[in-house]
Amino acid sequence: SHKVASNPEELTGALSTAQPGDTIIMANGEWKDADLLVEGTGTKDSMIVVMAEEAGKVILTGNSTLRVAGEYLVVSGLYFRDGHTLTSEVISFKKDKNTLANYCRITQCTIEDYSNPERHESDYWVGMYGKNNRFDHNALVGKGNKGVTMAVRLNNKESQDNHHLIDHNYFGPRPNLGSNGGETLRIGTSHYSLTSSNTKVVNNYFDRCNGEHEIISNKSGGNLFKGNTFYECVGTLTFRHGNDNIAESNAFYGNRMPNTGGIRVINKRQKVFNNYGYGLTGHWFRGALVVMNGVPNSPINRYHQVDGAEIFNNTFVDCDYVQLCAGSDEERSAVPINSVIRDNVFWNTEKQDVFTVYDDISGIEFTNNYISPTIKNIIDRGFSPIKGELKKDGNIYRLDGGKGAGLMADFEAVSKDKAGPSWYLKPGKKEAFDYGQEKVVKEGADLYDEIAHSKAGDILVLEPGDYLLTKVIELDHPISIVSSGGATIKFEKSNLFAIENGGSLKLKGITIDGAEAPDYAGNAVIRTSRYSMNKNYQLWIEDCEFKDLDVNHSFHVLDVYKNTFADSIMIKDSNFTDVSGSILALDKENEDRGIYNAEYVVLENSTFNNIGQPIMKLYRGGSDESTFGPILTIADCDFEKVGFGPKNDSNKAMVLHGVQKANIENTTFSDTKELNIFHTVGEPVTVIESVVIDDRSLLQISDNTATIHNLKEAK
Amino acid sequence: SHKVASNPEELTGALSTAQPGDTIIMANGEWKDADLLVEGTGTKDSMIVVMAEEAGKVILTGNSTLRVAGEYLVVSGLYFRDGHTLTSEVISFKKDKNTLANYCRITQCTIEDYSNPERHESDYWVGMYGKNNRFDHNALVGKGNKGVTMAVRLNNKESQDNHHLIDHNYFGPRPNLGSNGGETLRIGTSHYSLTSSNTKVVNNYFDRCNGEHEIISNKSGGNLFKGNTFYECVGTLTFRHGNDNIAESNAFYGNRMPNTGGIRVINKRQKVFNNYGYGLTGHWFRGALVVMNGVPNSPINRYHQVDGAEIFNNTFVDCDYVQLCAGSDEERSAVPINSVIRDNVFWNTEKQDVFTVYDDISGIEFTNNYISPTIKNIIDRGFSPIKGELKKDGNIYRLDGGKGAGLMADFEAVSKDKAGPSWYLKPGKKEAFDYGQEKVVKEGADLYDEIAHSKAGDILVLEPGDYLLTKVIELDHPISIVSSGGATIKFEKSNLFAIENGGSLKLKGITIDGAEAPDYAGNAVIRTSRYSMNKNYQLWIEDCEFKDLDVNHSFHVLDVYKNTFADSIMIKDSNFTDVSGSILALDKENEDRGIYNAEYVVLENSTFNNIGQPIMKLYRGGSDESTFGPILTIADCDFEKVGFGPKNDSNKAMVLHGVQKANIENTTFSDTKELNIFHTVGEPVTVIESVVIDDRSLLQISDNTATIHNLKEAK
Ligand SMILES: [Ca+2]
Ligand SMILES: [Ca+2]
Structure with missing residues (x-):
């Protein structure tokens, strides 16, 4: 028979009387906070099918979840978005610990940006339990919170030696989590790793899966990874635990992107x-x-x-x-x-x-x-x-001639168009800034309102003049604020900009003057959200001037909060004068679990004069090895009088702790307190080249692994 | 003339043509995000009046604010609630730095619970500038974020020697901020404190103004404080800076409440x-x-x-x-x-x-x-x-007979009913718990739903049985969960309860079992909001059992976040076994600005066995003297095997840092790591009485000011 359900109760009702071979149609539209339970017993030849009226038009929002339990069931065409799960999984191949799915299939479904707002609250988007299930032609896109995107669990006998098939899925972009727990697919856990899973992962397309250094974390035995494509993925397919696994005919296109692996x-x-x-x-x-x-x-x-x-x-x-x-x-x-x-x-x-x-x-x-x-x-x-050269054969290079080496004749990894639901439009490339409209802002205009009415990627061009902000500008999309000169922004609240979730900021040609900021400690020109951000942000400062940030102590240029993460922070061709705090205070993940606040940090061709506290506090603590950053470049900069503020308890002019790559070159440090570089986990690479410093002893490095060339002492 | 305005634009329009003596009526109803500017020039005998259609029925919500500038203006009858200002002040006696109010009056207005959600983001509710203004018969109730409730500013000549009158206002309950910046009224700042203000503060009623230790912070000269009543206010009227001030005929009713002052x-x-x-x-x-x-x-x-x-x-x-x-x-x-x-x-x-x-x-x-x-x-x-005795005269005691000592004949402080707007119903006493409905919860019921549908003060009575929670229970009002025995709660997420803003929790007779919690570090049975809370909470645990909180390391009973504050945490008649983390992790305000996480902490008649990390981390850092707590009592407790968890980096069994009063009595510490008591600011009082400990050296106190009686060594 053929029934239509318009809400979870009707779905449950329809399933309660469903016979093998029945199809239940879920009505198009938004299903909010729907706790879907698809439970039933079909047969191999007559599966019970639950499908969207139109694939992709049954929209599950809010705190909706799906559990599938029983045998020979198919769920198809659902679209999870605009929400997140309150439980541990969005899609579960089980009802509860004792009621699992076997011979079930989920297909043509998408989970997109369905991330817990709390960055380090963990969940899975898909949890596979039971045996002989199939997950195919689905899309999992944009997970921003902790927890592997998809997990095959082996935590009881009924889920081991499972022969699941995971194929033709589109694992879409997963942003850098800056922490362990950003895997895209995990099969097993260390505890059950000597157990066979026998899961096949075939012809899936992994697109910019950059959560952490394990794209796939294999932690069980007997699994096959075949014909998958890894497109510009930061990390590796990792045979972390378990034996007898196969990686065959997979393509890894790094395209020279940083930290792409095999x-x-x-x-x-x-x-x-x-x-x-x-x-x-x-x-x-x-x-x-x-x-x-x-x-x-x-x-x-x-x-x-x-x-x-x-x-x-x-x-x-x-x-x-x-x-x-x-x-x-x-x-x-x-x-x-x-x-x-x-x-x-x-x-x-x-x-x-x-x-x-x-x-x-x-x-x-x-x-x-x-x-x-x-x-x-x-x-x-x-x-x-x-x-001679390799021979180009379509998208790949082969070794010419019959030497028996290199790719075999039958090599074929899946293409992007063959993976994912047929109805789902996969995300393309995205610029960081400047893809919206340009808008001229006249002197005296209310910059707060202008930004409130702007759209993602817009460029506000400030005419010369003074702009006084009486409120904090909260950014929830990327915006550029530029001027060809003569535009000065002052502000009366403790912050000028707050980069909220989804926001990014580019400043170019602007003067920022802190003179009107309140007379309290702890102001910051720019801060991140005080709440968790599950989207990473970018901050680019170019050709700007920052001054008079000293009405009280600890006035920072950028101050960040826990559970926020910058993909990149770039300061170029800018000058900073009289700052009582730090330029970049990136030291809020103090629980030493390998979490940190920014991946790429670049200071280039800029001057810093009279900075009360460390220019930069860049902190990654703990011994976790799952991540890549922070990665720091300082080039062609001048620092003068740094660290002499009365509340600089650290007594340092710069603190780098656990930075993975630090490159400091053509830079002068004059009249500063100590520069402190503390190597912790990983294989940190510190290169110091053509640097001038008052005294060699001011450069404190925790071990002797740094490469130092042409270091000059000024005194 | 007589005009009606229904929105800010109409109000501006009406004011632009207003003549001395005109009245503009603001229409009843909600005015959301209204940026009201009342600017004009009346005369002494013909003021321009802006008034609510009905006093208290013009409701300003969202991010509404009011600025008054010009001369001889009256604003009357407005009600600010359900929102907060994005600027530095809700009501301002100025348009901007250069355009102030003189001879203006604001009366019959209320600002209630109009607090920035960000606890430590500072603003004023009322900023008085200019000269000869009057603020009278208003109510300011429930400010929960940082910043004095009302400030008289002297930051330019035009605002000094101002002869303002602040009279017959109701300064309603202001909860403990746990930080400097919780003053109810401040006149001047240290910078201008040798300048005369000549402000009169007369016949105001201060009701439970408990923000910090300065109820009023006088920081200028020539001010008169007369006939005011301070009802159960924690703190003092403080002549902090400035000379020639008078405190006359004020009444301070402490009624034996803790920390009430004069x-x-x-x-x-x-x-x-x-x-x-x-x-x-x-x-x-x-x-x-x-x-x-x-x-x-x-x-x-x-x-x-x-x-x-x-x-x-x-x-x-x-x-x-x-x-x-x-x-x-x-x-x-x-x-x-x-x-x-x-x-x-x-x-x-x-x-x-x-x-x-x-x-x-x-x-x-x-x-x-x-x-x-x-x-x-x-x-x-x-x-x-x-x-003999003092003589009772109405509400006060006088010295009998003509000795010329004690209160003068004309003593009179204002009564509650004479202060505040005539239309405003002032808040009374409030219970912490158990003022709502009692509801029986059957075994197997979904406790998550039951609590989601509960109301403030409700009591859920759990029948015996097991309750498994798959989601985190978020509490945004006070709730009691009780059982007469046999009710066990387990949970699958990293927390069982999250106390969100406005929430409080009482548990009585419940067993909490952590066995089903996820195998990650850092679980907690109860946590506070991860976001800022501008309302204080209470947590009472009575007659409960906590066990198996050890699936991974650092599993706490209570873990808190920055910008959250407990009025009281009480654990009584309860048992805790196998906890890999701390019982109370109250150490998140680590910026050493005198801020801390809990005022009163009580552990009474309870046992604690095999606790991996310090039982309690109670931290107040810095040298600020504005606050009272934390205040700790441990009585009749048994601690056994504490601090031996592998991730107990502190190597301590208890850490008290900057606690102002600590009373530890009739308590046994057996097989524990060090107890660490660090005295910092203020005049901390530590009393240790009838305590048994393995070895005297395990008790580490930073100085010799503690009172220790009857300390026994077990080994
Ligand atoms: Ca990992
Ligand atoms: Ca104070």
């Missing part, structure tokens, strides 16, 4: 073959190909030794890092054994030291690999230089 | 006479009468020496503390001079040491004062014991 191998009998990497730039654990060291007699949640890995017929073009025995340290001392790396192709004309060997590689057999002549060899056998 | 004297030629104090319990700076020491050659913002104070004909009945030379320390070494304390009456039959003398009082002349025979004298002249 495959990371840990544990026993992993097979990695016929994969293609292009333009992968990630290093250390996020290389194009990473073979890890293990921990001897490792506990189940640490690193098991690589044993019996087979890595063959892969091709890596313009990929920067192949890491062998990665993570080698006192604890991770068990080198790979019984393994083979054969018939692979590595091509890179820009970079010579593509391979890094961190420990003894005698347990790996190398045969018939081909490398571009530019690449430095690491071992005297098993590698031959390629004569 | 008058604090600093600076030159202050007169304090004919005032009445009753049942004032505040000590140190918050005594019934406090005469401070000053700083020699004090900078303008520190403490000027008391010189020429006249304190006479005051009566203090059942008041606990009169403090002379208060604040005496190395910096504040200038004792009072040329001063007189005469003809006063001090009556207290319960407390002998009412007077505390901190330094040399030879600069004060004492004559003809009378004390109850029980009070210990501090000096051998100027004080006589009272024979």
Whole structure:
């Protein structure tokens, strides 16, 4: 039969009498706070189908969720958006702990921007339980809060050795979480990792899945990853736990984007073959190909030794890092054994030291690999230089001629148009700023109102003159405020701008004067939301002047709050004078769980004069290794008189704690307190080049791993 | 003429053509986000009047504000509620810096619960500028965010020597802010404090104004405070800066409520006479009468020496503390001079040491004062014991007979019904819990829904059985959850309860089991809002059992967030077993500005077994002296095995930092890490009585001011 349901109660009613082969139609429209339970028993040949009246037009909003339990059920065409779950999962292949789904299928569904507003409150968008279920042709796009996007759970017998099929899904852009818990797909957990899952992950398209360094975290055995495409994904397909997994015929297009990676191998009998990497730039654990060291007699949640890995017929073009025995340290001392790396192709004309060997590689057999002549060899056998060029074959490069190396003839990874629901329009590229309308703001106009009425990407062009703000400007979309000179903004509240969730700010050619700010400690020209932001923001300051930020102590240029994250903060060609606080106070994630406040921070060609507290406090604490940043560049800057404010308890002029990459060059520090660089987790890279400082002793670095060239002492 | 305006534009229009003597009627109804500007020029005999159609029925909501500028204007009958200002003031006696109000009057208006949701974002509700203005018969009730409720500003010549009149206003309950910035009325600032204000504050009723320790912060000269009533106000009328001020005929009814105070004297030629104090319990700076020491050659913002104070004909009945030379320390070494304390009456039959003398009082002349025979004298002249009793005269006690001491015949302070707008119903007493409906919840019922549908003060009575919560319960009103036994609550999210703004929680007879909580670090049974709370909350736990809070590390009973404040947290007759985190993690105000997370904390007759991290982290940092708490009592408790969790980085079993009063009695600490008590600001009182501890060295106190009686070592 064929019934129509217009609300969750009608759906439950229809299901209660549904017979195998029945179809229940969910009426088009918004279903708000709908707690959908699709429970029933179909048969293999006569499944019970619950489908949208029109695919994509049944809109689940608010705190809606879907649970599927029983056998041979199909759910199709739902669109979750404008909300988030209050429970642990949006879509669950179970009713409760004891009532699971088997032989069920969810297809043609989309979950989009359905993130808990609380950035570090964790949930899954999809939790797979039971056995023999299929999740296909769905889209999961834009998860901004903690918790893997999709999890296959093995937490009881009924969910192990499950033979699920996950195919043709579109895993859309996932922004950088700046924390562990940003995986896009996880199969198993360390606890059950020696159990077989036997899940197939086939022909899925991973588009800019940048949550953390594990795009996929495999934590169980017997899984197949085949024909998937990873497009500009920051991170790797990681065989974190579990044995006997296969990565076959996957394509990793890094396109030279930072920190894009390939495959990371840990544990026993992993097979990695016929994969293609292009333009992968990630290093250390996020290389194009990473073979890890293990921990001897490792506990189940640490690193098991690589044993019996087979890595063959892969091709890596313009990929920067192949890491062998990665993570080698006192604890991770068990080198790979019984393994083979054969018939692979590595091509890179820009970079010579593509391979890094961190420990003894005698347990790996190398045969018939081909490398571009530019690449430095690491071992005297098993590698031959390629004569001539690679051959372009459609979207990929192959090694010419019958050498048996590189991609096999049958290589095919899914294309973007073959993945996801047929009805869903996938997101394209997005500019940060300046994609909206340009609008001239006359002197004396109410800038607060102008911005309140602006749209995302708009550009407000300020005519010369003074602008006094009596309210805090709250930005919930990207906006540019520019002037060709002579526009000065003053403000009466403790902040001029608040970057709220969804907001970003570009200032160009503006003078900011703090003289009218209230006489309290702790003002800031710009602050982030005091609430959690589940969207990352950008702050670009160019050709600006900041002055008189000293009506009271601790007056910052940018102050941020916990649970906020900047993709990039850029200060260029600007001058800062008389600031009683910090330029950038990025130190609010103080719980030492590897969380931090900004990924890329750039100060370029700018001057800083009389800054009371550290120019920058950039803090990442703890020992978690899941993330990439912060990444800092300071170039062509002048700092003068920094850190002498009476409330500068730190007594520092700059504090970098746990920064992963710091590059300080062509920069002068004159009359400053100490610059403090504290290396913690990961493999931090600090380069200091052509820097002038009053006294060498003012540069305090916690270890001797920094590269220092041409450091001059002024005194 | 007589015009009606229905929106701000019509009001502006009507005003633009208004003549002296005109009346403009504002139409009844809601005016949302109305930025009212009342600008015009009336004359002394023909003022321009802007009035509500019916007083109290023009409701200003959202982000509405009122500015008055010009001369001889009257605004009357407005009601601000359900919103807050985005600017620095709700009602301003100015248009902008250069356009002030003179001879203007605001009357019959109310601002109620119109607080910025951001607790520590500061604003004023009323800012008085210009000269000769009057603010009378208004009500200001319930300010919950930072910033004085009403400020008289002297920040330019046009606002000094202003002769304002502030009379017959109702200053309604202001909750404890737990920070500086909670004053109800401030006149001047330190910067202009040597300037005359000449403001009269007459016949106002201050009802439970408990924002901080200054009810009124006088910071200018020549002001008169006369005939005001202070009803159960926590704090004092403080002559903080400025000279030649008068406190006359005011009544302070403390009624034995904690920390209620009277008058604090600093600076030159202050007169304090004919005032009445009753049942004032505040000590140190918050005594019934406090005469401070000053700083020699004090900078303008520190403490000027008391010189020429006249304190006479005051009566203090059942008041606990009169403090002379208060604040005496190395910096504040200038004792009072040329001063007189005469003809006063001090009556207290319960407390002998009412007077505390901190330094040399030879600069004060004492004559003809009378004390109850029980009070210990501090000096051998100027004080006589009272024979017999005081005489009750209406609401006050007088000294019988013609001795010339105590209240004068003409003493009269305003009564509650004479203050405030005639139309406004003033708030009465309020219970914390249990004033709503009682409702029985059956086993298996959805507790989440039951609470979502409850009302403030309701009592949910749980039948015996198990209750599993799949969502976090968000409380935005007070609720009691009780059981006569056998009701167990488990939960699947990282929190069971979130106390949101306006919420409070009482648990009685309930078992809380953490076994189903997620396997992440940082769970908490109860947490506060992650956002700012501008309302204080209460948490009472009675006769409850908490167990299995150890699925992962740092699982707390209560975890709080910044910008949240508990009036009281009480744990009584309860047992806690296997908690991997803390019982109370009250340590989130880490910016050391004198802000903290809870005022009263009580643990009574309870046991705590196997607690991984400090039982309690109670933190107040910084040197600000504006507040009273935290105030802690631990009585009749047993602690066993505390602080041995692997992530207890503090290595402590308890951390009290900056707690103002700590009383620990009849309590056993067995197998624990260190108890750490750090005294910082104020005059902290720590009493440890009949406590058993493994080893004396485990009790770490930062100085030797604690009172320790009967401490036993178990080992
Ligand atoms: Ca991870
Ligand atoms: Ca104060």
